[in-house]
Amino acid sequence: MSRFVITGGKRLKGGLCPQGAKNEALQVICAALLTQEEVIITNVPEILDVLKLIELVEGMGVKVERLARGEFAFCASDIDFRYFETEDFYNKAVSLRGSIMILGPLLAIHGSGVIPKPGGDKIGRRRLDTHFLGFERLGATFEYDALNGCFKAFATKLKGNYMLLDEASVTGTANIIMAAVLAEGVTTIYNAACEPYIQQLCLMLNSMGAKISGIASNLLTIEGVKKLHGCRHRCLPDMIEVGSYIGLAAMTRSEITIKNVNIRQLGLIPDAFRKLGVRVEERDDDLYIPRQEHYMIEDFIDGSILTVSDAPWPGLTPDLLSVFLVVATQAKGSVLIHQKMFESRLFFVDKLIDMGAKIILCDPHRATVIGQNHESQLRATKMTSPDIRAGIALLIAALSAKGVSSIHNIDQIDRGYENIDVKLNAIGADIKRYM
Structure with missing residues (x-):
């Protein structure tokens, strides 16, 4: 079974171009x-x-x-x-x-x-x-x-x-x-x-x-x-890959420019990350994510805990909720992630809990994440990718973790992301692929 071996904890810097959708x-x-x-x-x-x-x-x-x-x-x-x-x-x-x-x-x-x-x-x-x-x-x-x-x-x-x-x-x-x-x-x-x-x-x-x-x-x-x-x-640029790179920049505290993203077709994605405290700047048709040591989750206007949930377009795409969940683990504050469409998509959180994340899985559709504000770094571990979107979320977690992690069943990631290891290694990641 193919696998990635990831040496995490490295700051990344550079430009990334998303694939077609x-x-x-x-x-x-x-x-x-x-x-x-x-x-x-x-x-x-x-x-x-x-x-x-x-x-x-x-x-x-x-x-x-x-x-x-x-x-x-x-x-x-x-x-x-x-x-x-x-x-x-x-x-x-x-x-x-x-x-x-x-x-x-x-x-x-x-x-x-x-x-x-x-x-x-x-x-x-x-x-x-x-x-x-x-x-x-x-x-x-x-x-x-x-x-x-x-x-x-x-x-x-x-x-x-x-x-x-x-x-x-x-x-x-x-x-x-x-x-x-x-x-x-x-x-x-x-x-x-x-x-x-x-x-x-x-x-x-x-x-x-x-x-x-x-x-x-x-x-x-x-x-x-x-x-x-x-x-x-x-084909348009892949907005799910764009969102994945925003999450990667936040989790690894890196400076990344995502090029030619077709901003008008990203919908709520940039603003949803901003609600988690992630700075996302629009520069022509590029997105610039500056290096941030900390990012703070916004509460709702009445002071209640922020909820990030999926909905049919122009609502937030369900394909990025796994990434939002991972990003929230190192934010300052708490958030409820509500995956309405699919009842098995949040089950990968047990792997994040093993890495030291503070997550309460309320039921198959909802998870409460207590962010650690980068004060307690995730731990490296061995994992298996259950699906495309959980796979990329686990890869982001591994890249932010201290030590060496491995992710098996990476064919799942390859189903949705073209040469992801090559792209990220080019801006400073350390990902080795074994067949």
């Missing part, structure tokens, strides 16, 4: 299935999850060419439907949660699709009802093959309809949008997710000839078209 890349690669013409996508993060999806669509018959680092051309002119009956398809699709988003394009183009129950992080229940209820509103039928763990969907013709989503699911919204752009008539999606990833998907589809309005809101109107053409699309 993982969650956006997974969506727009699936969107390339909607046309037989060439689609070129740039600023693609070459991380495990994205590369697995590229391998999956390549197996389906999509012609894929790597033009340069982070730049790929896709041409879905000859899909091989026999591939969906193979063990190779099942094994690749089941290992990746993003694989569910091939279903919308397949329904739109070919009237049928099959996908095994997808994998991904083990962070609690991650139901798929929103996807299939949306497909049903467009006129599709589906069945679940419990024996083989596969979802199958069919549609003679997709027709536009009004729908109120039961939850603002990002992947569910993306899947329904991709099915609806080629449906007959007008589709209205209320309670749609409106994260930057969804906005980017809609802008890309419009550049391909789709007619989507209401972008950046939770009410989307899609006028179906008969055909889409090719396009060129660039």
Whole structure:
């Protein structure tokens, strides 16, 4: 099992450039299935999850060419439907949660699709009802093959309809949008997710000839078209990686500049760190985090303890709560971290407690953190990464701890962060990778 060995307690200094957005890349690669013409996508993060999806669509018959680092051309002119009956398809699709988003394009183009129950992080229940209820509103039928763990969907013709989503699911919204752009008539999606990833998907589809309005809101109107053409699309910087670097700077008391972050698409992330007392300065399109020996958590106006919680966009992304929790362990003051969406994402705190953090896990969704104001440094220890976001939080903790730590199962971190060890070593970290 691959592992990192980290010598912590070092101050870092320098500039970091975030990769392209993982969650956006997974969506727009699936969107390339909607046309037989060439689609070129740039600023693609070459991380495990994205590369697995590229391998999956390549197996389906999509012609894929790597033009340069982070730049790929896709041409879905000859899909091989026999591939969906193979063990190779099942094994690749089941290992990746993003694989569910091939279903919308397949329904739109070919009237049928099959996908095994997808994998991904083990962070609690991650139901798929929103996807299939949306497909049903467009006129599709589906069945679940419990024996083989596969979802199958069919549609003679997709027709536009009004729908109120039961939850603002990002992947569910993306899947329904991709099915609806080629449906007959007008589709209205209320309670749609409106994260930057969804906005980017809609802008890309419009550049391909789709007619989507209401972008950046939770009410989307899609006028179906008969055909889409090719396009060129660039992924946004990954806001989760940007937030991870802010947390890293605070925990290691380092001076870091995060370059070309697309500040307007970061939402509440910089302000949420500021509430923990972390200085975040905007310099053109860069974020500068100066070296801070101490940072103090703000209370609410009435004096009550600060709560940091996730919410659908434009609320705070759940993917950064693990990082906020780690940063709070060395702040001055206390904070309640409330992870509303996933009931297993906070269970990694036992590893932080072993390192000397003062955390009370109230229940699967809430943890109270009593900050130590850098007066009691975290201790080095041996850890295993349970998922992508807990993994990066543990890496940040290890980099701030005194001594030598090890993190096993780092494939989880590699799923979301491209060459993280190389990037951080370049600004002064000491991370060794062992295969």
